[in-house]
Amino acid sequence: MSNVVTARSLSKSYGEFNALKSVNFSVQRGRIVGLIGPNGAGKTTILKSILGLTTFDGHLDVFGLDPQKDRHKLMQKVCFIADVAVLPRWLKVSQALDFVEGVHPRFNREKAERFLSKTKINKNSKVGHLSKGMVTQLHLALVLAIEVELLVLDEPTLGLDILYRKDFYNELLTEFFDEDRSIIVTTHQVEEVENLLTDLMFIKNGEIILDSTMDEVSERFVEVMVSSDKAEQAKEYKPIAEREVFGRKVYLFDGLSPEVAQSLGDIHRPSISDLFVAKMREVSA
């Protein structure tokens, strides 16, 4: 499978602060990568580097282009939604369509109009008169109608109510995603994207602390619910996290063999948020 993004020793510092400490990663065609990390971990710096919105050290290749030099060429193949409500308030819906049609060779206007016809958005409205959810719908309609090969979403559902959030990801999967395209998404709402992702990347303090496919994650990590009498025995296998549910201990193991796990108690797949919390604490400990 071909890489759409390849980063080698990617670094970025703001004065004394090292936002990215020489990270390596790649994103392949046809994958949906979740980039998860706490605030200030370097998520946004990675995205900005990929989009050519910041300078960096090291090597970064996006569709064979250097984002620092060829940003506007890159934007023919890459699009991004940085945050909700970055559409300017004075822009009319019809003007937004005209604009993207005028500057983007891969924009499919009919497709965008079809999305909009499913919403309550009036084409003569100004963005400033739309609700926050509608602005996101508009932005999504514009971006999903552009036939780009990589879509970068930074906290796309921030500030949206839950009805819109569900729709957002549904549309993303049904209308945009296919095996020729890739998506990189960052979010705090890990539960929402959990079933969407094919790849998972955890980042902390400018370093990537986990980078694997979702299949590998479910093979490697296991959560075991252990009755109190087996707790001591379970601890010998060095769980990376423990918590208590209804008086029983739940341990999270990294690389524990299935046979051992089963002998200790009930096993199930850990949620990404539990895994995230465990990995964040593990590194700082």
Next chain:
Amino acid sequence: MNVTTFKTLVLREYWENKSLSRTPVIISCVILFALIVGMFTAQSFIFSMGDNQLFLDKGLSEISDANLSELSQAITGFQYGVFLAPLTIGLIFVLFFYSLGSLYNDRRDRSILFWKSMPVSDFQTVMSKVFSAFVVAPSLTAAVAVVAQVVGLVLLTIMVWINGGSAWNIVWSQSSLFTVIFNDFMALFLLALWMAPILGWLWLVSAYAKKGAFLIAVFVPLGVMLVEGLMLGSAHFGTIIGEHFAQLEYLGESMVEKGHPFGVFSSTGFWIGLVISAACIALSVYIRRYRDDSY
């Protein structure tokens, strides 16, 4: 540079900055309203003299003879003085605020991230703003000026008719309308070019400022003057700026005396201003491309 892309970018500027066309329209409406009020007043004065036929006959006979060129000058002076001059001042303000906001407003409301998600280079973006300032804004103002001037002549025609004169002889044949139209456009293009170094500075501030763009744009030059005065006891910077503003007079004088506004070309300061402007624009493109506070 892709033509469709550039056309779209310029159109975008117009969508965002309706003041490019609204300001001259509003100014012209105010002038025309004042003119109508003035004409009513004048006409009631003429009626109050009772024998208005005598007034006009005397006036007409005086006009038609020796001082035809004076009449012609009065009519063109009316078109320039009453309409073009206020619109020119309006354009100066429009260009000032347009340029100051053009690389700044979208960073403040973060819509820059939407514009930057499109395959448009920062050079193209800045050029669309430069084109709007030097070509679109003066053209719109000139077009409005022409319409207002024609309406003004129509009002004069009505006035002449009421008093029983020949509007063709007194107004239209003396109006040099085509020269005036040509000069409207040329004068406003040249005005924008005269403003080029100021606009260049404003674009630079617009691309650079994190906040308070207006204050930076105004107080940094004042600060330079003050520091120069205190440290060196001289006023070169202020003199340069003063001399540049004095060129506006060239522009007006040339129109009145030579019948065209191109007298300003003979001023070295005008050309130096263009060079400074180009340097500022290049720097603005660079800042727009590489500054990192936008996200």
